[in-house]
Amino acid sequence: MERDPRPEGDWRFRRVYTYAATVAGLALLGVLVWRLEAPREIMWVAVALIVRDAWRETLYIVAPSAQAIVSGLAAWRGRT
Incomplete structure (x- = not known):
C-alpha cells in the first residue's frame, strides 16, 4: 500500500497545524x-482565560489518549 504524499494524512501535521x-x-x-x-x-x-485555554490546548495536543492512560495504569498495577 502506498502512503499518501499529502501532509494532511499524517496525524502529526494535524496536531502541529x-x-x-x-x-x-x-x-x-x-x-x-x-x-x-x-x-x-x-x-x-x-x-487568565486565554492562558487557561492555551494550557488546555497544550494538554490536548501532548497528552496521551485515554486508552494509553488506562493501559499504563493497568501495567503499573500489574494487571496486564
Missing part, C-alpha cells in the same frame, strides 16, 4: 484584549 493556529489565535486575542480601553481587572480576567 491545530496547535499553531490556536497559539496564533490566542496571541492575537491577547493583544486585542490588552489594547482595550476597559478596566484592568476585566483585562486580567480575559488574559
Whole structure:
C-alpha cells in the first residue's frame, strides 16, 4: 500500500497545524484584549482565560489518549 504524499494524512501535521493556529489565535486575542480601553481587572480576567485555554490546548495536543492512560495504569498495577 502506498502512503499518501499529502501532509494532511499524517496525524502529526494535524496536531502541529491545530496547535499553531490556536497559539496564533490566542496571541492575537491577547493583544486585542490588552489594547482595550476597559478596566484592568476585566483585562486580567480575559488574559487568565486565554492562558487557561492555551494550557488546555497544550494538554490536548501532548497528552496521551485515554486508552494509553488506562493501559499504563493497568501495567503499573500489574494487571496486564
